[in-house]
Structure formats: C-alpha cells, structure tokens
Amino acid sequence: MSTTAQEAPPGADEALQADFDAKIAANQRIEPRDWMPEAYRRSLVRQVSQHAHSEIIGMQPEGDWIATAPSLRRKAILLAKVQDEAGHGLYLYAAAETLGVDRADLTERLIGGRQKYSSIFNYPSLNYADVGVIGWLVDGAAICNQVPLCRTSFGPYARAMVRICKEESFHQRQGYELLMRMMEGTEGQRAMVQDAVDRWWWPSLMMFGPPDVDSPNTRRSMDWGIKIDTNDDLRQKFVDMTVPQAEKLGVTLPDPELAWNDERDHYDFGEPDWDELKQVISGNGPKNAERVERRRAAHENGAWVREAATAYAEKQRSAREVAV
Amino acid sequence: MSNDDVTPARPEWPLYEVFVRGKRGLNHVHVGSLHAPDGEMALHNARNLYTRRNEGVSIWVVLAENVTASSPDEKDPYFAPSGDKVYRHPTFYPIPEDVPHI
Ligand SMILES: [Fe+2]
Ligand SMILES: [Fe+2]
Numbered sequence: 001m002s003t004t005a006q007e008a009p010p011g012a013d014e015a016l017q018a019d020f021d022a023k024i025a026a027n028q029r030i031e032p033r034d035w036m037p038e039a040y041r042r043s044l045v046r047q048v049s050q051h052a053h054s055e056i057i058g059m060q061p062e063g064d065w066i067a068t069a070p071s072l073r074r075k076a077i078l079l080a081k082v083q084d085e086a087g088h089g090l091y092l093y094a095a096a097e098t099l100g101v102d103r104a105d106l107t108e109r110l111i112g113g114r115q116k117y118s119s120i121f122n123y124p125s126l127n128y129a130d131v132g133v134i135g136w137l138v139d140g141a142a143i144c145n146q147v148p149l150c151r152t153s154f155g156p157y158a159r160a161m162v163r164i165c166k167e168e169s170f171h172q173r174q175g176y177e178l179l180m181r182m183m184e185g186t187e188g189q190r191a192m193v194q195d196a197v198d199r200w201w202w203p204s205l206m207m208f209g210p211p212d213v214d215s216p217n218t219r220r221s222m223d224w225g226i227k228i229d230t231n232d233d234l235r236q237k238f239v240d241m242t243v244p245q246a247e248k249l250g251v252t253l254p255d256p257e258l259a260w261n262d263e264r265d266h267y268d269f270g271e272p273d274w275d276e277l278k279q280v281i282s283g284n285g286p287k288n289a290e291r292v293e294r295r296r297a298a299h300e301n302g303a304w305v306r307e308a309a310t311a312y313a314e315k316q317r318s319a320r321e322v323a324v
Numbered sequence: 325m326s327n328d329d330v331t332p333a334r335p336e337w338p339l340y341e342v343f344v345r346g347k348r349g350l351n352h353v354h355v356g357s358l359h360a361p362d363g364e365m366a367l368h369n370a371r372n373l374y375t376r377r378n379e380g381v382s383i384w385v386v387l388a389e390n391v392t393a394s395s396p397d398e399k400d401p402y403f404a405p406s407g408d409k410v411y412r413h414p415t416f417y418p419i420p421e422d423v424p425h426i
Contacts, residue, residue, distance in 0.1 A: 033395060080376075087373055094357045097339070103359065104336055160356070167377075310337070313361035 024225055029155040032098035040224055043217070044154055045099050046115075047226060052092035053110045053117035057291050059085045061125040062134055070128060077174050078131060084171065088164045095156040111296040119277060120207045122285030129182060129189075129196040135175015137197075137204040137242070143168045144238045145208065153225030176245065183250050190250075197246070198254045205269075206277045208235040214274075239267050339388040340366040342373075344380035352384050363387075 016035040023030060030036055059082045066082065069075035093103040109115040120138055125131065146168065149161040182189045209215060209231040221227035229237075239258075246253050257270035279285065337359040343352035355374050360366035366385040375383065410416050419426055 033393070084376070087376065090358065090373055091356060097357070163356075306337075309361045309365060313365065316362060316364070 024153055024223075027225075028153075029158060030153050031155045040226075041099055043221060043224070044157065044226055045096060045101055047221075048092055048096040048099070048154075048157055049101070049106045049109075050116055050118075052089045052096060052106065053115060054121065055085050055089035055092060056110075057117045057121045057295060058138075060291055060294055061121055061123070061287075062131055064125060065128055065131050068128075074128075074131075074178070081135070081171050081174060084167045088160075088167070091160040091163055092157075095154075095160045098156045099154075107299060111292060111299060113283070113292060116281065118207060119280040119285065120203050121291060122280050122287045123200070123203050124287055126199075127192060127196070129179070129192040130200070132175045132178035132182065132193065133196040133200045135171050135173075136179060136245070137175075137200050138207070139168055139171040139175060140242060140245075141204050141207045141238050143172060144234050144241070148228035148234075151225075151228060157226070176249070179249055179251075193249075194251050197251045201254050202272050202276075203280075205235055205238070205272045206280075208232075208238065210274060210277065236266055239269050243267050337361050340370070340385040341388050341391060342366075342370045343384040343386070344370075344374055345382040346380055348381060352382065355379075357388060360385075 017037065020030070020034070020036060020040075023034075030040075062078060063082050066075060066078050069078055093106060096106060097103055106115065110117070120141075125134065143165065146161050146165050150158055150165055152158045152161065179193050182193050212218060212230045212232045215231055218227060218230055222230070243253065243258065255270045257268060259268050261268045280288070283289075339357055339359055340363070341357050342355050344355045345352045358366060358369050358373060360369050363385055367383060370383050370385055374380070
C-alpha cells in the first residue's frame with residue numbers, strides 16, 4: 001500500500017491512528033517517517049505535486065517576455081523571478097518525494113495530462129503590462145494562499161512554504177512597482193495597465209478554487225491541517241487586500257458590484273464565472289494545450305543534458321578509481 | 325482503489341540531503357534535498373537552489389541513503405535516557421534570586 005507506513009501487528013492500527021490524531025490535535029507536525037493514514041498521504045501527494053506543477057508551468061507566461069524586456073534592469077528582475085519559480089517547483093517536488101513518490105514520475109504525469117496545475121497559467125500574457133499584473137495579482141493571490149500553508153501539518157510541505165513565502169514578496173513588489181512606473185507614463189501605457197488588470201482580475205479570483213459549497217474535500221483537508229482556510233475566506237482576504245492597492249495605483253477593478261460593506265467589514269464583490277473555471281480546469285482554457293506541450297518539449301529537449309551529466313559523473317568516478 | 329500514485333523510485337540520479345551554514349558561527353542546518361548524478365554536481369545545484377540570496381556561507385551535501393536515522397517507533401528507548409536526567413538542565417538547580425550573574 002504505502003511506502004512510508006510502517007508494518008504493524010494487527011490491532012496496532014488504532015493505536016497508530018490515535019497517535020496521529022493526537023499529533024494533529026496538538027498542532028504538531030507530521031514528519032515523513034511517521035505513520036500516517038493512507039488517505040492523508042494521498043491527499044498530500046495530490047496537493048503538493050499540483051502545487052509544484054503550478055510553479056513550473058507558472059514560469060511560462062512571464063518567461064515569454066524575458067527576451068523582449070524593455071530594459072536590462074527589467075530583464076534581470078524578470079529572470080530572477082522566473083528562476084525563483086523554478087526553485088519553488090523543486091522545493092515542492094522534494095517535499096512530495098518524502099511521501100514516497102518520484103519526481104520524474106510526477107513530471108511524466110504532468111506532461112501526460114494526468115495531473116493538474118493552477119488554472120491561472122492557462123491564460124495568455126499579451127504584453128509587458130501583463131508581467132506587472134501577474135506579479136501584483138497572481139503572485140499576490142499566491143501569497144494569500146501560501147502564507148497560511150506555512151503552518152500546514154506536514155513538516156516538509158510547511159518548510160517548503162516558508163522558503164517560498166520569503167521569496168514571493170519580491171515577486172509581488174516588482175510587479176506593483178513596474179505598474180506604478182507605467183501609470184506615470186503615457187496615456188497609452190496607462191491603458192495597457194488597465195487592459196491587463198481587466199483581463200487578469202477574474203482569473204486571479206478563480207485561483208482560490210471553486211466556492212466552498214462546491215469544494216467537498218475542504219472539511220477533511222482542514223481537519224488534517226493541510227488546508228487552513230476555505231476558498232471563499234481566502235478570496236475575500238485577497239479582495240480586501242487588493243482594492244486599496246488598486247486605488248493607489250489608479251486602476252479600476254472590473255467589477256461593478258465591488259463595494260465596501262460596513263456591516264460585514266469586508267468588500268462585497270461579484271461572482272466569478274464558475275463555468276469558465278470548470279472549462280479551464282478540464283483542459284479547455286486558452287492556453288492549456290500549449291503550456292503542457294511546452295513543458296513536454298523542454299523535458300524531452302533536456303534529455304541530452306541529463307544524460308551528459310550522468311556520463312560525466314561516471315567518467316569522474318572511474319578516473320578516481322584508477323587514481324586509487 | 326487505484327494505487328497509481330505509488331511508484332518505486334527509478335534508478336536515476338540519487339537523492340542528496342542538503343545542509344547549509346547560514347553564517348560563520350552557526351551549525352549546518354538541513355534545508356531540503358535534490359537529485360544529482362554526483363556530489364560535485366549536487367553541490368553546484370544546491371548553491372543555485374538553496375542559496376540564491378546569500379542564505380549560506382558553506383554547503384554540505386550527503387547521499388540520503390547514507391543517513392542513518394532513528395525510527396519514530398524507537399523514540400522511547402532512544403530518547404528516554406535523557407528524559408530522566410533532568411539534572412542536565414540548569415533549571416534543575418534552585419539558586420536564590422539575590423545571587424547575581426548566574
Ligand atoms: Fe512561486
Ligand atoms: Fe512567485
């Protein structure tokens with residue numbers, strides 16, 4: 001069944017389960033060599049590998065603009081940002097591997113279309129204003145999602161999230177700063193920013209997943225401490241954080257229902273198009289096929305590098321043996 | 325129930341555990357792991373992956389299969405001996421409050 005669960009004598013399962021439950025209840029971390037229920041392990045594998053895939057696929061919309069960055073400064077920033085996302089993917093694949101899965105296999109599942117990644121990366125990035133808006137809104141939404149996960153119950157996942165969160169704030173700030181510069185520019189540049197905001201706002205809200213009523217696994221994941229807040233709570237938090245930032249920037253968020261609600265002490269906002277989210281998740285977004293194909297091509301075109309590195313290591317080993 | 329998320333590890337690049345010394349005077353601390361064909365390349369990859377922002381002044385990489393670890397099931401016999409040696413902790417010794425610098 002599981003590669004991590006320990007063999008136990010009959011009847012010991014309840015004791016192990018009780019021990020696991022007690023650790024969760026006491027807010028302690030579960031570590032890879034601990035016994036864990038198979039369903040917990042499987043849920044985590046799915047969650048962590050989808051998260052890893054999102055970081056890796058997430059390099060593409062912005063990566064498209066590295067070669068045409070408007071200045072050397074912007075190019076260096078964007079390169080560093082995209083490199084960070086690759087790093088995030090690797091931290092998370094390493095965390096997934098502690099659950100007994102294999103990274104090469106997860107990659108094959110991604111390029112075989114058998115595992116998913118965040119819906120947001122299936123939208124196109126049309127110009128450099130998109131780079132700014134992705135940093136501000138998409139990384140902003142990712143931060144909302146990820147900060148609570150630093151307290152998730154599985155140790156390696158929580159530690160990966162801590163590293164990731166430290167790096168995300170640079171991502172969001174570089175995006176916002178880029179947009180501030182553009183808003184100080186010409187009428188045309190301001191229009192580009194507004195257009196990018198109009199296109200990315202709703203997909204950003206969908207990043208938090210379907211509404212709570214359609215998210216049947218939320219309760220169980222929260223009981224296990226692998227999800228900390230509900231989708232709707234995180235979405236609300238994101239809207240509350242973002243509206244004042246939009247005002248300062250001087251852009252309009254494309255939602256006529258957006259208004260402060262004194263009673264709730266939150267912003268009210270409109271309903272995202274959940275049918276669109278369903279379509280994008282099931283593979284019919286504007287860029288799904290292209291993103292996966294590009295990942296496949298990168299993996300296959302990189303095969304010679306992996307083979308060369310293996311051959312080089314082998315050569316070094318035999319040279320050392322001869323020397324001894 | 326399909327069991328397709330459990331696969332045996334492939335005979336590919338081995339797994340290395342990575343330890344980073346944050347600054348002089350501190351211990352190396354485990355920061356994560358990575359795959360590499362040998363130690364030298366593991367070190368190189370670890371630098372790019374775990375120290376992009378001056379997070380360390382020194383890195384160790386150790387083949388994961390060479391790590392010998394206590395098992396969680398053994399935690400009692402392993403850690404019990406220190407449990408009953410409370411005299412190893414400074415708080416074991418009551419000292420009057422008016423004794424300075426101790
Ligand atoms: Fe990231
Ligand atoms: Fe990011």
